[in-house]
Amino acid sequence: MRRPRIVDVVVTVGFVLALCSAGAIQTFIELCRGQRLQALDIFRQKPSAANVRAYEKNLEDFSWVSQKLRHRMQYLQYVMLNDAGEKALPGLDGWMFYKPGVEYLVAGGRAITKAKVGPDPLAAIAEFQDELALRGIRLLVVPVPNKESVYPEKLTSRAANLHGIRSGQTSDLLDRLSLAGVETVDLFAEFAQAKQRQTNPADGPLYLVQDSHWSPSGVAVAARAVVSRLLNRGWIGLGSVSYDTKLAPVQRIGDVLRMLQVPEIEQTASPESISCLQVIHPDSGMPYRDDPESEILVIGDSFLRIYETDEPESAGLIAHLAKELKRPLTSLVSDGGASTLVRQELYRRPALLKNKRVVIWEFVERDIEFGAEGWQIIPLPPVPSGTVEKSSGENGP
Amino acid sequence: MVFSSYIFLFYFLPLVLLIYYALPWLIRSLGKSEDILSRSRNGFLLVMSYVFYGWWNPWFILLMLLVTTVNYLCGKMMAAPGASPRRRFVGVTLAVAISLGTLGFFKYFMFFQTNLNQMLSWVGVEGLPVLQIILPMGISFYTFHALSYSIDVFRRQAPPVRSFADFACYISLYPQLVAGPIIRYNTVADQLVQRTHTWDKFASGVSLFILGLSKKVLLANPIGGIADAAFNAHSLQASDAWFGVTAYAFQIYFDFSGYSDMAVGLGRMIGFEFMKNFDSPYLADGITDFWRRWHISLSTFLRDYLYIPLGGNRKGPRRTYLNLTIVMLLGGLWHGANWTFIAWGAYHGLLLAFERYLGKESIYHRLPRPGRIGITFVLILFSWVLFRSPTLGDAGHYLGGMLGLVGGDGHPVLVAAQLYGRGQWILMALGAGILLSPFRAHDWSRTVTWPKALALVPALVLAVMAMCSQAFNPFLYFQF
Structure with a gap:
């Protein structure tokens, strides 16, 4: 028999050792930590397809080797290929975009990698409006443009001459909402005008550079547009609380950067300096707080949460709506869940509708296609005892 | 698994x-x-x-x-x-x-x-x-x-x-x-x-497996992202459509040949020797030549178990053309229950029949070899549109984009952000370089030398790192 060549032996043994290393290291770590051996979990459950999938996923997700390698590779890809992974898309001048938002805009309703979310948003919105109307409550719908809809020129140099894009799918929904008699605020037009008006670079863009959300300037534009619509329609009048504002600068690593889950990138990135205007009570100087007895309920997603419950607090859309309306509001926020989850939460908390005359429903544009749990029809919660329902015509236009 | x-x-x-x-x-x-x-x-x-x-x-x-x-x-x-x-x-x-x-x-x-x-x-x-x-x-x-x-x-x-x-x-x-x-x-x-189980056979299996794994996770998966962006787009400029389908051509080659390399490599590790499935298919200078180089195990299977029993070329030219078309139609249908695959098979069948009519030569066979390769590649690109599209309507829409017939409404410019980043250019250039080079993984791995072994180490490390950082990404041919 021919004597084996050393290189063949080295390659063979080296390869087998490399294959064995991950399992051996994981076993060693688990034994040292006194944990149960995860690899043996397969023998602890019925071998169904679902169990096997879950086992495989856990094995990889909790693997020490996999965890160590994963973010190093992502960092390498980011540095060498400018590839920001599954969720982020680097734009120009340091701008980062949330990839599903770009996909929503580019695909324009065609089936894309993620499963489509199901029922038509119009049906859910119209049903919600009808049910609210039965209680004498008005609905104002506020779709928030994706960042890339407002700043396409920051995504690619090809869009240098475009100052705003509206997805065909978004336009279609807005048109159909209008035909169905649903009142909407067109923030696309408002933001386009605001961009054109911005001549001073110090004003800053309407969206954050590293984040998928709007900036304080964007919040201010949206708040003014919503309040203007409410007042014009006569649905609600100005209150009597003259809120004040104070400058509240914050430093923030954008959510798109954090989505990469690569510590090296977060550590090297400079936080974005954001000049927020915190809404404060004129007498006490205390930050704005919601009032459950308010006549206005605001529901929505993280576009309501940013600056409001995040740093610096009371500087988000809710507080600025309150300031413009001179009255406190009630709010309900569900991160990423404005399509269905927030209404499910509302169903569980009927007291939130107490005394309400107006509901403002904010959702981000991409949720038209990707909203978590789709656009289910969710009934309103039962009327709390002791509350009298108003007829639909009581607050007619 | x-x-x-x-x-x-x-x-x-x-x-x-x-x-x-x-x-x-x-x-x-x-x-x-x-x-x-x-x-x-x-x-x-x-x-x-x-x-x-x-x-x-x-x-x-x-x-x-x-x-x-x-x-x-x-x-x-x-x-x-x-x-x-x-x-x-x-x-x-x-x-x-x-x-x-x-x-x-x-x-x-x-x-x-x-x-x-x-x-x-x-x-x-x-x-x-x-x-x-x-x-x-x-x-x-x-x-x-x-x-x-x-x-x-x-x-x-x-x-x-x-x-x-x-x-x-x-x-x-x-x-x-x-x-x-x-x-x-x-x-x-x-x-x-x-x-037989020998050290050199095992080592050659290891080297082919590593090359296949690298093709899959370092090239096919990321290049697939480019193809997905183009094929999912609502409307495309012609250049984007061509770039996207070229990316798909690269993706399906690196994906499937990567899988085949891994399969052959794994076979060698346990003593088996399986046939080579790819032989630089994008260097084919005609469609007949392409089918000698692409998915060889399928084309030879269809030849021996379908084409020849149907009569092959023994029953006159017309019957030969018909047999070729039938075989490719069924070959298309074998890939999936969809009219797109049937159309893909029919397209190839007609091209093969036409080349057979010309005496197993392409109509452009007088051109210099780079020209023949280029035209063949373009013909193959059209077929990949049929193969990749979920419906014939989608295929028509995409082909319309390639021919500049699908209008732009502002959104096509955003596709550029997903297609033309630095990473995308690097990957496409790397892919093109490998495809046009004389490198043949199957042959390269036959004998492992020290320089080859040293080259395999970073390939394995990078491939494993990439594998750990990527989402679940099964092979394209699993669906068939």
């Missing part, structure tokens, strides 16, 4: 290799013969292959077992001493009918029902509810493996298998089970009984 997954690479494969190579010690320590060793190794591979296959859905194993049993019994019927020609014919007919019947039901019944309902709706008749059938992974491949056995035994081109375990091992052998190469029984019959 996917070759490019954490569980396969770090748990399944080392477990299989360690036990497989520990078996001789065990057998010798029990004082058993060498014949027992071969049988026990095949038995062990059979068990592990069933685990590998059952990982998708344990119930699928039963179907594979059914196809295996039917073909085994039919093989016994045909190979029985003194079996009459009639008995042999009945045996092969049963094997073919049951195997293709099973494939037809699981792969094409829904397609048939959907189209029947569509036709009924044209005449105002309400259709029947469509039976929802899950397509078992790899059914097209293992059905062909089983058929090749029955037909080879019928033709007396291969001896009947010595045991059911050996036969079940051949059908289910995990390296080539779910996406080929399509291994014909007569090419591995001897290896099932006796095969």
Whole structure:
């Protein structure tokens, strides 16, 4: 028999050792930590397809080797290929975009990698409006443009001459909402005008550079547009609380950067300096707080949460709506869940509708296609005892 | 289980290799013969292959077992001493009918029902509810493996298998089970009984496996993102559409040839030698040449088990053209129950028939070789649009984009952000460089040298790192 060549032996043994290393290291770590051996979990459950999938996923997700390698590779890809992974898309001048938002805009309703979310948003919105109307409550719908809809020129140099894009799918929904008699605020037009008006670079863009959300300037534009619509329609009048504002600068690593889950990138990135205007009570100087007895309920997603419950607090859309309306509001926020989850939460908390005359429903544009749990029809919660329902015509236009 | 997954690479494969190579010690320590060793190794591979296959859905194993049993019994019927020609014919007919019947039901019944309902709706008749059938992974491949056995035994081109375990091992052998190469029984019959295990064979298997893994996770997966962006776009500029379909051409080559390399490499690690499935297909200078280089195991299977039985080129030119078209149509349908695959097969069939009409030459055969390669590649790109698109309508939409017929409404410019980043250019350039180079992974890995071994180390490290950082990304050919 021919004597084996050393290189063949080295390659063979080296390869087998490399294959064995991950399992051996994981076993060693688990034994040292006194944990149960995860690899043996397969023998602890019925071998169904679902169990096997879950086992495989856990094995990889909790693997020490996999965890160590994963973010190093992502960092390498980011540095060498400018590839920001599954969720982020680097734009120009340091701008980062949330990839599903770009996909929503580019695909324009065609089936894309993620499963489509199901029922038509119009049906859910119209049903919600009808049910609210039965209680004498008005609905104002506020779709928030994706960042890339407002700043396409920051995504690619090809869009240098475009100052705003509206997805065909978004336009279609807005048109159909209008035909169905649903009142909407067109923030696309408002933001386009605001961009054109911005001549001073110090004003800053309407969206954050590293984040998928709007900036304080964007919040201010949206708040003014919503309040203007409410007042014009006569649905609600100005209150009597003259809120004040104070400058509240914050430093923030954008959510798109954090989505990469690569510590090296977060550590090297400079936080974005954001000049927020915190809404404060004129007498006490205390930050704005919601009032459950308010006549206005605001529901929505993280576009309501940013600056409001995040740093610096009371500087988000809710507080600025309150300031413009001179009255406190009630709010309900569900991160990423404005399509269905927030209404499910509302169903569980009927007291939130107490005394309400107006509901403002904010959702981000991409949720038209990707909203978590789709656009289910969710009934309103039962009327709390002791509350009298108003007829639909009581607050007619 | 996917070759490019954490569980396969770090748990399944080392477990299989360690036990497989520990078996001789065990057998010798029990004082058993060498014949027992071969049988026990095949038995062990059979068990592990069933685990590998059952990982998708344990119930699928039963179907594979059914196809295996039917073909085994039919093989016994045909190979029985003194079996009459009639008995042999009945045996092969049963094997073919049951195997293709099973494939037809699981792969094409829904397609048939959907189209029947569509036709009924044209005449105002309400259709029947469509039976929802899950397509078992790899059914097209293992059905062909089983058929090749029955037909080879019928033709007396291969001896009947010595045991059911050996036969079940051949059908289910995990390296080539779910996406080929399509291994014909007569090419591995001897290896099932006796095969050599040497350090150099194992090392060459390792090197081919690493190259295949690298093709898949370092090239096919990221380039696939470019293709996805283009094919998912609502509207495209012509340049974007061409760039996108070129990316898909790269993706499907690196994905499928990567899988084949890994399969052949894994086979070598356990002593098997499987056929080469790709031979620089994008350097083909005509469609006939392309099919000598692309998915060779399928094209030779179709040639030997379909084209030649249909009469091949023995019944005159017209019949030859018809046979070519029929074979490619069925080859298209084999890929999936969708009109897009049928159109893809028809397109290739017509091109092949036309080249046959010209004497196995392309119409552009007088051009210099780079020109011939370029035109062939463009013809292939059109076919990939059919292959990649979910419906014929989508294919038409995309082809319209390539020809500049799909209007832009502002959004096409955003596709650029997904297509033309620094990383995308680097990957496409790297892909093009490899495709145009004389590099052949199959041949390169035959003998491992120190420089090659040193080159494999970073390839493996990078591939494993990329694998750990990527989402689940099965091979494109798993769907077939």
